[in-house]
Amino acid sequence: MAKIGYIMVHDQNSTLESDRQWMTQYGCDPIIEEHQNPTNLRPRWRELLKKFDKGDELVIPKLSTVVSTSSDLAYFLDHCRVERVRIIAFRDKIDSNDELFPSMGTKALFDIIAGIPDEIAAIRNNEKHTATLRRIRKYKPGTIVDKRKRDKTIVNLYLAGTPVDEIWKASGFRSRSSVFRVLRSNNIQFNRGHSPEQLAEKQSKSE
Numbered sequence: 001m002a003k004i005g006y007i008m009v010h011d012q013n014s015t016l017e018s019d020r021q022w023m024t025q026y027g028c029d030p031i032i033e034e035h036q037n038p039t040n041l042r043p044r045w046r047e048l049l050k051k052f053d054k055g056d057e058l059v060i061p062k063l064s065t066v067v068s069t070s071s072d073l074a075y076f077l078d079h080c081r082v083e084r085v086r087i088i089a090f091r092d093k094i095d096s097n098d099e100l101f102p103s104m105g106t107k108a109l110f111d112i113i114a115g116i117p118d119e120i121a122a123i124r125n126n127e128k129h130t131a132t133l134r135r136i137r138k139y140k141p142g143t144i145v146d147k148r149k150r151d152k153t154i155v156n157l158y159l160a161g162t163p164v165d166e167i168w169k170a171s172g173f174r175s176r177s178s179v180f181r182v183l184r185s186n187n188i189q190f191n192r193g194h195s196p197e198q199l200a201e202k203q204s205k206s207e
Contacts, residue, residue: 001053001055001056001057002029002053002056002057003026003027003028003029003056003057003059004028004029004030004031004032004048004056004057004058004059005023005026005028005030005031005032005059005060006031006032006033006034006045006048006058006059006060006065006066007019007020007023007031007032007033007034007060007061007065008034008036008042008045008065008066009033009034009035009036010035010036015061015091019061019091022061022090023059026059026088026090028059032044032045032048045066049079052079052080052083052085053083054083054084054085055084055085055086056083056085056086057085057086057087057088058080058085058086058087058088059088059090060087060088060089060090061089061090061091062089062091062092062119063089063092063094063112063113063116064116064119065089067116068116073113073116080096088100092112093108094109094112150171150182151182151185151186154167154171154179154182154183155182155183155186155188157170158179158183158188159188164176164179164180167179
């Protein structure tokens with residue numbers, strides 16, 4: 001019996017390190033990481049499905065890591081049932097043996113399943129915005145069109161919930177505060193407690 005971890009790595013995966021840590025502490029060996037690609041063929045995932053032995057445990061962060069449609073989900077669940085593979089999706093608090101998360105109710109499970117398409121769409125949308133921002137960096141700098149595209153993309157990423165550090169890395173700005181300058185100039189309200197003003201306010205309260 002093996003505990004196998006699987007992580008789909010993409011630009012917006014802000015929980016990557018904590019996911020690795022959870023799997024390591026749980027005893028996963030191996031931990032398979034597969035980078036998202038435009039073709040979305042996931043060869044390592046497909047190979048993994050063929051190699052399950054009865055009694056193996058598959059550990060993933062979320063169901064949306066491995067399925068994107070209802071047909072994907074049906075095939076995945078049936079395959080694991082036939083092969084007697086235990087499924088643990090720890091960020092969804094799902095354990096097919098009902099041991100790790102016994103309080104998971106039917107409503108919560110249905111909500112997770114119903115939300116999978118939205119999660120996939122959000123990831124793909126963020127990936128699209130990030131790729132656009134990186135392409136803009138390659139254009140001739142200083143043009144009005146490039147600046148407008150860059151600023152609009154930064155705003156879209158922030159509103160979509162992309163971590164500010166990820167936006168900063170993709171933007172090419174020298175400082176993190178430049179991202180907030182763009183958001184401020186577009187009248188975007190900061191809502192995550194990490195703007196320069198919000199950080200200063202937190203520091204003053206702690207003193």
